[in-house]
Amino acid sequence: MLPAGLAGHRTGRLDEPDRATRSVRDIAVDLLCVLVSLVIGALSLLISSPDDPLTPSWEVSIALGVAASVALWWRRRFAVSQALILIGLSAWFLTVGGASVIALFTVAVHRKTKPVVWLTGLSLVASLVQYRVQPLDPDTPLAYWLAVLINSLLLVLAVGWGMAVRARRQLVVSLAERAYRAETEQELRIGQARMRERERIAREMHDMLAHRLSLLSMHAGALEFRPDMPDEELSRAAGVIRATAHQSLLDLREVIYVLREPGEGEEDLVLREHTLADLPELVEETRQTGTEVRYDERLADVGEAxxxxxxxxxxxxQEGLTNTRKHAPGSAVRIQVLGGPDDGVTLEMVNPVAGDRPRPDRLDPAGSVPGSGSGLHGLGERASLAGGRLEHGRTTGGEFRLWAWLPWPS
Structure with missing residues (x-):
C-alpha cells in the first residue's frame, strides 16, 4: 500500500503532498506518530527533575506534550512551520522532544534538502539548551555531554531515515513516471501503426473498387451498344453485372468500415492478401468484358512469394488492366510476368494507344468511371516501397508499355 501522495503519482514531485486525500496507510502512520510522541513525552516526565527551579510545571509540560502530539495529525500539511515551532518548544519542554523529532523526520521525507539542513542545525542547538536548562543529572557534568551526544545521534538517524524514505519514494515515482511515459508512447505507436494500416487497407480497397466499377461499366456498355445480342449472351452479361455490382457493394462497405473508428469490442478489418496465384483470375475477369488478353506467366515458386x-x-x-479498359477500350493487351526468388519479378503490359478521335460506332463505355486518384504515380510509389522500380510510356511502335521490376526478398 502506497501513501496518498504516491498513489497514481506521475509528476515525479514529492514537495507538495496531496492535502485532499489521505490513504488508510497515512491514517495508520499518523496515529502511530501521535501515540509514539505521547509515549516519549510520558517517559520524559519520569526522567526530568521536578525540584529544578527551571523545570516547567507538570501541568504545562503535559498540556504542551499532548498538544504537540495531536498536532502531528497535520504534520504533512504544515511540515516546516510545525517543525520550527516544536523544535523551539523542545528546548524548554522535554515532553515536546518526541514530537519535534517526528516533525523533523516529516520534513526530511516531504521537503527538499535546504529546510532539512537548517532545521537539523536548529534541533542540535535546541538540545544543547534543553539539557542545560533541564539536566538529567546536575551532579555529573559528563552526563550533559552524553545526553547531547545521544540526542544528536537520534536526530541524525531520524533525518537520515527520512531522507532515505524520500529518495526511495522519488525512485518509485520516477519509475512509475517512466512506465507511464513508455505506456503512453507505446499506445501512440500502436495508434499510429493502426492508422497507417487502415490507410493502406483503404487504398487497397479503393483500387479494388475502381477495378470492379470499370468492369461493371464495360459490361453495361456492352448491353447498351449491343441490344440485339443473343439471349444467352445477354443473360451471361446480366449475371456478370449483377455479380460485379454485388461485389462492388461489398468492397464499398469494407472501405466505409475501414475509414470509421472501430467501436468497443470490434476488431480492425483484416484485408485478404492476394498471392501470385490470383493473377490468372484477375486476367480472366478482364477477358469476360470482351477485352483480348494474351497472358504469359513464367514464375517459379509462386506459393513461396x-x-x-x-x-x-x-x-x-490490377491498376494496369483498369487503365487499359478506361483509356484504350477494346484494345488487345499483352501481359508477361516472369521471375523467381533469384531474379525477382518482372511484369510487362503492352497495349495499343487509343486514337485521339474515337470512332462514332465505338464509344467508350468505361469513360464515365473516374480514375483512382493515384494512377501510375501511385503504382510507382508502390514499386518503390517494395524496393523495385516502375516505368511507363509510349514505345517506338506507338504502343503504351507498363514495366515493373520487384525484388524477391529471401
Missing amino acids: PAQLASTVYRIL
Missing part, C-alpha cells in the same frame, strides 16, 4: 511482393504485383496488374 512474400506477401508484400505478391500484393504489389497484383495491384500493379
Whole structure:
C-alpha cells in the first residue's frame, strides 16, 4: 500500500503532498506518530527533575506534550512551520522532544534538502539548551555531554531515515513516471501503426473498387451498344453485372468500415492478401468484358512469394488492366510476368494507344468511371516501397508499355 501522495503519482514531485486525500496507510502512520510522541513525552516526565527551579510545571509540560502530539495529525500539511515551532518548544519542554523529532523526520521525507539542513542545525542547538536548562543529572557534568551526544545521534538517524524514505519514494515515482511515459508512447505507436494500416487497407480497397466499377461499366456498355445480342449472351452479361455490382457493394462497405473508428469490442478489418496465384483470375475477369488478353506467366515458386511482393504485383496488374479498359477500350493487351526468388519479378503490359478521335460506332463505355486518384504515380510509389522500380510510356511502335521490376526478398 502506497501513501496518498504516491498513489497514481506521475509528476515525479514529492514537495507538495496531496492535502485532499489521505490513504488508510497515512491514517495508520499518523496515529502511530501521535501515540509514539505521547509515549516519549510520558517517559520524559519520569526522567526530568521536578525540584529544578527551571523545570516547567507538570501541568504545562503535559498540556504542551499532548498538544504537540495531536498536532502531528497535520504534520504533512504544515511540515516546516510545525517543525520550527516544536523544535523551539523542545528546548524548554522535554515532553515536546518526541514530537519535534517526528516533525523533523516529516520534513526530511516531504521537503527538499535546504529546510532539512537548517532545521537539523536548529534541533542540535535546541538540545544543547534543553539539557542545560533541564539536566538529567546536575551532579555529573559528563552526563550533559552524553545526553547531547545521544540526542544528536537520534536526530541524525531520524533525518537520515527520512531522507532515505524520500529518495526511495522519488525512485518509485520516477519509475512509475517512466512506465507511464513508455505506456503512453507505446499506445501512440500502436495508434499510429493502426492508422497507417487502415490507410493502406483503404487504398487497397479503393483500387479494388475502381477495378470492379470499370468492369461493371464495360459490361453495361456492352448491353447498351449491343441490344440485339443473343439471349444467352445477354443473360451471361446480366449475371456478370449483377455479380460485379454485388461485389462492388461489398468492397464499398469494407472501405466505409475501414475509414470509421472501430467501436468497443470490434476488431480492425483484416484485408485478404492476394498471392501470385490470383493473377490468372484477375486476367480472366478482364477477358469476360470482351477485352483480348494474351497472358504469359513464367514464375517459379509462386506459393513461396512474400506477401508484400505478391500484393504489389497484383495491384500493379490490377491498376494496369483498369487503365487499359478506361483509356484504350477494346484494345488487345499483352501481359508477361516472369521471375523467381533469384531474379525477382518482372511484369510487362503492352497495349495499343487509343486514337485521339474515337470512332462514332465505338464509344467508350468505361469513360464515365473516374480514375483512382493515384494512377501510375501511385503504382510507382508502390514499386518503390517494395524496393523495385516502375516505368511507363509510349514505345517506338506507338504502343503504351507498363514495366515493373520487384525484388524477391529471401
